[in-house]
Amino acid sequence: MPGNATNQSLPIHGNYHGYYSKRPFTRDPRLTLLPAEFFVGKRVLDVGCNEGWVACEIGQFRGARQVIGVDIDDTLIRAAWRRRRTVWSLQSPEGGNISGENHLPPKRQRIDHDTSTMDNDVQNYFPASCEHSYGPLPVPDRGCDAFPHNVMFRTADWVKDEIPEDNIQYDIILGFSISKWIHLNARDEGLRQFFYRVHKCLKTGGVFVFEPQPWDTYSKARRMSETLKENAKHLQLRPDGFGELIEALGFDHGQRLGVTGEGGFRRPVDTYTKQ
Numbered sequence: 001m002p003g004n005a006t007n008q009s010l011p012i013h014g015n016y017h018g019y020y021s022k023r024p025f026t027r028d029p030r031l032t033l034l035p036a037e038f039f040v041g042k043r044v045l046d047v048g049c050n051e052g053w054v055a056c057e058i059g060q061f062r063g064a065r066q067v068i069g070v071d072i073d074d075t076l077i078r079a080a081w082r083r084r085r086t087v088w089s090l091q092s093p094e095g096g097n098i099s100g101e102n103h104l105p106p107k108r109q110r111i112d113h114d115t116s117t118m119d120n121d122v123q124n125y126f127p128a129s130c131e132h133s134y135g136p137l138p139v140p141d142r143g144c145d146a147f148p149h150n151v152m153f154r155t156a157d158w159v160k161d162e163i164p165e166d167n168i169q170y171d172i173i174l175g176f177s178i179s180k181w182i183h184l185n186a187r188d189e190g191l192r193q194f195f196y197r198v199h200k201c202l203k204t205g206g207v208f209v210f211e212p213q214p215w216d217t218y219s220k221a222r223r224m225s226e227t228l229k230e231n232a233k234h235l236q237l238r239p240d241g242f243g244e245l246i247e248a249l250g251f252d253h254g255q256r257l258g259v260t261g262e263g264g265f266r267r268p269v270d271t272y273t274k275q
């Protein structure tokens with residue numbers, strides 16, 4: 001049950017609140033490893049989206065057609081919807097449209113080729129104090145599929161439960177910093193099921209972008225609860241072997257894009273293409 005996560009006082013699913021205050025970014029460093037055009041026109045699922053920062057960035061600046069963020073924790077999903085509204089409220093009225101023709105839907109989506117410039121011009125056009133003083137800007141009625149309409153969120157334990165959006169296969173599925181939590185809660189079988197679901201829900205040629213947590217980070221996490229401690233005793237799979245498992249499901253050999261993050265967040269990012 002997705003709701004269970006919110007009943008726990010400890011974030012045993014990695015359902016940290018305020019996660020991005022510990023891992024702050026203007027542009028997520030993991031996304032910068034991917035080519036600028038990677039998300040353009042694509043349908044993207046972000047599994048374990050937390051407060052929706054990554055999903056919003058992809059929907060707002062990377063030209064995705066649709067981004068669905070799913071998380072087991074309903075409180076985080078509510079925060080993700082708020083994040084979408086906040087990001088919308090800070091955005092320049094021109095949005096991502098450099099030419100100023102903001103009534104033309106496709107041009108409202110900014111595609112960042114150079115992530116170091118114009119951040120403040122577009123992303124932080126209005127100061128955060130505007131939203132604090134006057135409330136968020138209303139999201140206009142639908143009428144186009146540009147940001148923020150191209151971003152939505154759902155609460156689900158995506159390893160066990162399907163969401164309606166799964167019925168149309170995705171072009172890209174993100175699994176950022178989630179494998180350890182699935183592994184510790186649902187053991188080897190749960191992790192295998194996660195990879196199986198990723199394969200099933202991707203189109204042929206679709207890409208799984210995966211940031212596994214290294215094995216040495218499990219020991220601190222499992223101390224969070226007796227259940228996780230017990231589950232950890234039964235784990236046979238190791239993060240170094242995940243690539244082989246994924247390949248065996250019908251993905252290519254995979255590619256390591258790089259390693260990003262500081263301190264305990266220093267992790268590899270890999271891509272696997274469904275054959």
Ligand SMILES: C[S@@+](CC[C@H](N)C(=O)[O-])C[C@H]1O[C@@H](n2cnc3c(N)ncnc32)[C@H](O)[C@@H]1O
Pocket residue numbers: 005013014015016019047048049050051054070071072073076156157158159160175176177178181182
């Ligand atoms: C450590 S956070 C990573 C957040 C985000 N993916 C990132 O890297 O920026 C892990 C997230 O996965 C979510 N999560 C864990 N197990 C899940 C499951 N079975 N289905 C959906 N979300 C899950 C947690 O609630 C949490 O928000």
